[in-house]
Amino acid sequence: MGIHRHTEADGTAVVTVDYPPVNALPSDGWFALAEAVREAGRDQSTRVVVLRAEGRGFNAGVDIKEMNADVGHTALIRANHGCFEAFAAVYDCEVPVVAAVQGFCLGGGIGLVGNSDVIVAADDATFGLPEVDRGALGAATHLARLVPQHLMRTMFYTAGKLTAQQLHHFGSVYRVVPRDELDAAALEVARNIANKDGRVIRAAKRALNGIDVQDVHRSYRYEQGFTMELNLAGVADEIRARFDDDLAARQKGH
Structure with missing residues (x-):
């Protein structure tokens, strides 16, 4: 459990x-993920990083239970800082x-993939921001890198989801493959990049970010900032409490 990093022989860091x-990350998890990615990039033998996850889903965002257990705003602030990092x-x-x-791939997961360079997805992957349903905002910045503006707004307001196939249509997902082929497909793309001159690839990354x-x-x-306002106003606490009650009711019904 946690964040793990290893390096393939070709200079691909995983x-x-x-x-x-469900890969809902606690605050410490976001900071650990940030450090793992930074360390991989700083290693001059690394030419590409593959970001992957174990389990049923890639990412379910922040750990809501951690926030609900905090009587103040410390957990929220740390989660905000951790996601940003x-x-x-x-x-x-x-x-x-x-x-x-x-x-x-929900919430914080959208922030990760929206800021990545290449996205490979399994055919069961879905993408969305349930923030409005949780009394929060955020990662519309990154969703806007995946879909056109008006679709981003519709998804944000409705907390709707899109499939990997739909994002492939928009060109934001590079490949869609069967679930059991996902790691191999991601590594194939990574090796294609890793085969290039590392000095050129690093310069290319700086150049693309610069433009x-x-x-x-x-x-x-x-x-x-708006997420913090909603929390200070008590709106987020009220909505998260309703979410917890609804979740408990659904679990009891099963």
Whole structure:
């Protein structure tokens, strides 16, 4: 359990997220993920990073239980900072990051894949931001990198989801493969990158970030301010409490 990193012989670093049961990361997990990606990028023998996850889904966002257990706003602030650091680490990684996505990719998962360079997805992958249903905001910055503007707004307001096949249609997902072929497909793309001259690949990453039309760090930080407002106003606590009650009722019904 936790964040694990290993390096393939060709210079591909693999960072694995493993927080069962659904990969909802606690604050410390986001910081650990950020450090693992940064360390991989700083290693001059690394030419590409594959970001993957164990379990049913790629990422379910932040650990809501951690926030609900906190009587103040410490957990929220740490989660905000942790997500910011993890998303930034992927975007600023000195080499390209290939995201391998299976199952659900929600909330913070969108921040990770939206800031990655290449996305390979299993055919069961779905993508969405349930933030509005949780009394929070955030990661619209990153969703806007995956879908057109009006679709992003519709998904955000409705907390709707899109499939890997739909994102492949928009060109944001590079390949869609059967679940049992996901790791191999991600590594295939990574090896194609790793076979290039590492000096050129690192320069290319800097160049592409330098010509990006959106400052993802500032934009996401702006969104986080509204999440804090909703929490200070008590709105988020009220909605999260309803979510917990609904979840308990559904579990009891089963």
